[in-house]
Amino acid sequence: MSSKFAIKVEQLSKCYHLYDKPQDRLKQMLLSRAKTYYREFWALRNVSFEIAPGETVGIIGRNGSGKSSLLQMICGTLSPTSGTVTTHGRVAALLELGAGFNTEFTGRENVLLNAAILGIPQEQMLGRMDEILAFSELGDFLDQPVKTYSSGMYARLAFSIAIHVDPEILIVDEALAVGDARFVAKCMRRIKDIQKTGASILFVSHDVSSVRTLCDRAIWLDKGRMLEQGDVFPVTGRYMEMMFQDDDAATNEDEKVQAVASISMSGVDLPGIRESLHSAEEVALDSRPTTHWGSHKGLILSASVLDTNGTRRDVHEWGSELDVKISLRIPANISREHLSIAVSIKDLKGSDLIVSTTHDFAAMRLPDAEQFEVSFKLTNPLVTGKYLLVAAVENRLHRDIHYYEYIEGAHYFSSLADQRFFGLFQPPIAQEVVVPTVSARQEVLAAWSK
Numbered sequence: 256m257s258s259k260f261a262i263k264v265e266q267l268s269k270c271y272h273l274y275d276k277p278q279d280r281l282k283q284m285l286l287s288r289a290k291t292y293y294r295e296f297w298a299l300r301n302v303s304f305e306i307a308p309g310e311t312v313g314i315i316g317r318n319g320s321g322k323s324s325l326l327q328m329i330c331g332t333l334s335p336t337s338g339t340v341t342t343h344g345r346v347a348a349l350l351e352l353g354a355g356f357n358t359e360f361t362g363r364e365n366v367l368l369n370a371a372i373l374g375i376p377q378e379q380m381l382g383r384m385d386e387i388l389a390f391s392e393l394g395d396f397l398d399q400p401v402k403t404y405s406s407g408m409y410a411r412l413a414f415s416i417a418i419h420v421d422p423e424i425l426i427v428d429e430a431l432a433v434g435d436a437r438f439v440a441k442c443m444r445r446i447k448d449i450q451k452t453g454a455s456i457l458f459v460s461h462d463v464s465s466v467r468t469l470c471d472r473a474i475w476l477d478k479g480r481m482l483e484q485g486d487v488f489p490v491t492g493r494y495m496e497m498m499f500q501d502d503d504a505a506t507n508e509d510e511k512v513q514a515v516a517s518i519s520m521s522g523v524d525l526p527g528i529r530e531s532l533h534s535a536e537e538v539a540l541d542s543r544p545t546t547h548w549g550s551h552k553g554l555i556l557s558a559s560v561l562d563t564n565g566t567r568r569d570v571h572e573w574g575s576e577l578d579v580k581i582s583l584r585i586p587a588n589i590s591r592e593h594l595s596i597a598v599s600i601k602d603l604k605g606s607d608l609i610v611s612t613t614h615d616f617a618a619m620r621l622p623d624a625e626q627f628e629v630s631f632k633l634t635n636p637l638v639t640g641k642y643l644l645v646a647a648v649e650n651r652l653h654r655d656i657h658y659y660e661y662i663e664g665a666h667y668f669s670s671l672a673d674q675r676f677f678g679l680f681q682p683p684i685a686q687e688v689v690v691p692t693v694s695a696r697q698e699v700l701a702a703w704s705k
């Protein structure tokens with residue numbers, strides 16, 4: 256692909272016509288061009304972006320923010336109200352379930368139909384049929400009409416086709432979420448293989464962690480408009496922050512109002528805490544946390560990865576002792592009963608590598624004192640690389656964790672190992688080589704032969 260972009264979307268908009276009654280649609284078609292029987296609903300408004308060849312971009316946004324409409328317009332299965340889409344390269348799409356299938360045809364016939372639409376010669380596709388069959392795990396169902404498939408089978412067929420047509424542009428809608436975890440993992444592996452071939456990938460998911468794992472960049476849609484685009488980590492971080500605020504507003508409004516009211520009654524000026532302590536003691540929080548949210552921001556005074564001397568360091572040696580220390584000031588009116596302090600060490604893509612919470616230790620009740628510190632001590636298992644610390648204050652009363660405060664990127668630091676490790680992280684491992692004695696070998700053989 257020699258062009259500068261794989262996908263270019265310019266001022267793209269989509270307006271749906273909404274009818275209150277089915278008759279109105281008929282009236283609009285038959286009776287009047289002068290009168291409108293519908294309401295306009297703009298699912299997408301003036302969205303513009305470019306995807307470079309070889310780039311993987313995640314599209315995130317709440318339900319109904321216009322993600323599927325955007326993808327369908329890029330694939331050409333939905334026409335825009337205004338604006339243009341230009342693509343360079345063969346587009347394989349994994350859209351909402353079933354899009355692009357003829358449900359009366361068998362799976363095998365649909366493979367050939369899709370290949371024909373993409374201009375792939377039939378012989379070439381027939382040559383790959385065994386591979387497609389194996390990947391899809393459809394067995395005899397490949398020769399049954401697609402209308403008899405479960406949604407999981409549908410997704411498996413669609414995915415198998417999409418990855419066997421050598422796409423230069425792969426478009427994946429949430430369809431991956433359908434099917435068991437093993438198949439989803441298998442799909443993710445294949446998407447990564449396709450990434451390595453230099454294809455451009457547009458990936459829509461509600462799951463921020465898979466967007467972070469896979470994508471370089473993220474585009475955030477909200478109510479049909481592009482709210483942000485940029486590096487995947489900060490954009491998804493702010494998206495999570497907004498989702499948290501939404502959830503919080505929806506589910507914990509009473510608790511929040513009550514807590515905030517009682518905090519101000521106790522005379523604690525939340526925004527002022529950090530500033531006031533700044534002068535009094537060494538407060539350590541990176542000035543550029545990626546994300547910072549919660550119903551009670553300001554409880555975490557500092558969060559640092561310290562060495563054995565209690566010094567906050569930005570570089571830690573592999574195998575050295577670490578003390579992840581969180582200093583807190585938590586007003587007495589926040590109940591200690593379900594209170595939990597959590598830390599996570601993430602890589603720069605945002606994947607949790609190590610997570611620990613005081614809730615993990617059933618017996619640990621946090622002190623009633625307003626100000627206290629929690630230490631998480633460990634031997635540094637992190638291979639050479641850059642990492643960030645997440646610190647959180649949680650209420651674990653319900654299954655869904657309520658966050659009083661969540662700081663992602665409270666301390667950015669590196670780990671340095673003087674040897675090369677091949678895993679994501681490397682705890683110290685004791686190795687032992689044992690050569691069994693003759694009698695032990697005979698015992699094993701005797702046990703096998705029973």
Ligand SMILES: Nc1ncnc2c1ncn2[C@@H]1O[C@H](COP(=O)(O)OP(=O)(O)OP(=O)(O)O)[C@@H](O)[C@H]1O
Pocket residue numbers: 271272273296297298316317318319320321322323324325
């Ligand atoms: N054919 C249609 N006619 C009318 N409204 C539609 C149509 N298709 C989508 N919409 C509306 O357009 C908005 C955007 O829908 P779209 O499916 O593109 O969003 P989405 O971000 O993909 O949502 P989700 O995450 O739930 O799949 C929604 O409010 C939806 O109800």
